Amino acid sequence: MGFIKLVEEYRGGILENVHYGAVTVVDEKGKILYKAGNPEHVTYLRSAAKPFQALPVMKRRIDEVYGLTGKEAALFTASHRGEAFHIEALESMFHKMGLKEENLHCCATYPLNEDAKAERHRAHEPKRKIFHNCSGKHAGLIGLSKHMGWNEQTYYEPGHPVQQEIMEIMAYMAEVHVTSIPQGIDGCGLPIFALPLHKIAYSYLKLACPDLIGDTDIRNAAAVTAKLMNDYPDMIADTKFVCSALLRDDNLTAKGGAKGVYGIGLRKERIGISLKVSDGSEQVWPCIIASILERIGYRNQSTIDRLYALTPNEIINDGGTPVGERRAVFQWEL
Template sequence: MDSVKLVNVIRGDHVESIHRGHIAVMDAEGKLLYFAGDPSIKVYARSSMKPLQAIPVVETGAADRYHFDDADLSLCCASHSGEKMHTDRVMSILKRAGMTEGALQCGTHIPHWQDTYKEIIRSGRELTPLYNNCSGKHSGMLVTAKHMNESLHDYYELQHPVQQRILQSVCDMADFPMDDIEIGIDGCGVPVHGLPLERLALSYAKMANPDKLPVARQQAVSRIKKAMVAAPEMVGGTNRFCTDFMIAGKGRFFGKAGAEAVYCMGDNETGMGIAIKIEDGNARAMYPVAVEVLKQLDLLSGQQIQELSEHYRPKLKNARQEEVGKLVPSFTLRT
């Protein structure tokens, strides 16, 4: 099945560009409720898997041993902006486990939050893995390895017990054969999991409605999603969709972006899981789609849509900061 048009990019009165893609909406029983495009298309989940990757942090007992609060666990699910609140907490997590930022194997990039980057330049400091948007996830992996008395230098490699526990968690939550999960390498160096889009939606549906899961898994996923909505500023940061979305949702929704324009959400009230993939990988299209999906499912109030308006129909501006266009969702979900 081919992709479908999801977003029009409008300049003036003309549709200048089109973003196509796929959407899947599942329940926890594995039933496809709504879709657009091809819900069976296999995609790399990228950072949308972080809430699932955090499951072993809880289930092994590492989170309890190192006194994780909601903000700590939320940061393990994050693609954070590198704001001080993020980097300070990564350091706190590592310190509690007797490690330094030198243990992080996530590599280095410029932080998303420009004020942080400007401060680093002014002070003459070097960029370190601490500012990587995945350093929270990696700190969770490291403390799990430390708790389990496993090697720390290679925790990011596929055959390491840390990654094997994560792979098993993904397999269980997505209800998908492990041998059929495509394995690639993510931007931060750890394995990334390729699954049909509808299986990603199913994994979020099981988080939203974990009643049929084993008790230990119920407790773990409930704790993770509670942490995300209790400390949404850790998942993204200032002016980031994940954070603004969960604030607007007031505890009802949890969601996580992934690179190459993947977005996954769970609705705690209906138990639905939603997965979105923008075909061309352009992240600017996935937030309007995410809000439009919830609007079509009648899950957002008018007030919530207004609170998310800058993400829902973002304005295009020129170098003079004049509004010259906008992004407008343009699709209808099928049952």
């Protein structure tokens, strides 16, 4: 797989844990500028696919069709973590779009945010499909199907027109043939696809810099989608998660997915970044991403500081005592 050491974690001066993976940085022509590990490693995008899965929705301006607010429309790209303001926006969206929660294909669950989850438990509320972190994405696809006259009940099937269009757009963005893209089923029940890391990085660069997209409709949809993510960063994850922290920087388009995959596009620098942590850890994302930004000379120090504030490199135990440290140890191979 071509993984290398990305992060080492020490406790009391002893190496306790190692996170392996790969990082790729590309320019606007798709050329690999920097790599650490194998840029050809193929991985599922998981929730890092959400901005691309939203492009068919935004191509038809489904937000305008149903009179949605920006906060509501941003949820089409989100892995929301079920805070109260997420659920309020989702319920408003469902009302405006005339959708029924029971028609979501994702399962009923509790919020990912621990405080939000505790609030629902204290209120003795049952699990709900709308609490699922992917419910906004599903709502967008159902809303598009409704608008286009497609079957709303089967929107999650690989052969459905909305899923076929998602695959075509993803292939177009990555500049690969659609038949070359491996497919599986994501945690929420929708089709998901895999790409080499350098193609994920290139796709995120195009999302950040839509002038690189030749097709007018897709270019406009990408511009609107990326702007919504930056305008409403807390809707994309929550107030204490890496995706929202990065999206507070208007120069970045960013989204992570399950099992350690992440994509970032930088507008001014016109580069794309992707990474995969082989053990699927999300806890080390801030350490890795902050280190990448430092190594490429990124000038917005406040973005880097926000990442380190989320997950400090100093490891603190449950009682608040410093007990160790984590270090980004990868080196560029180009």
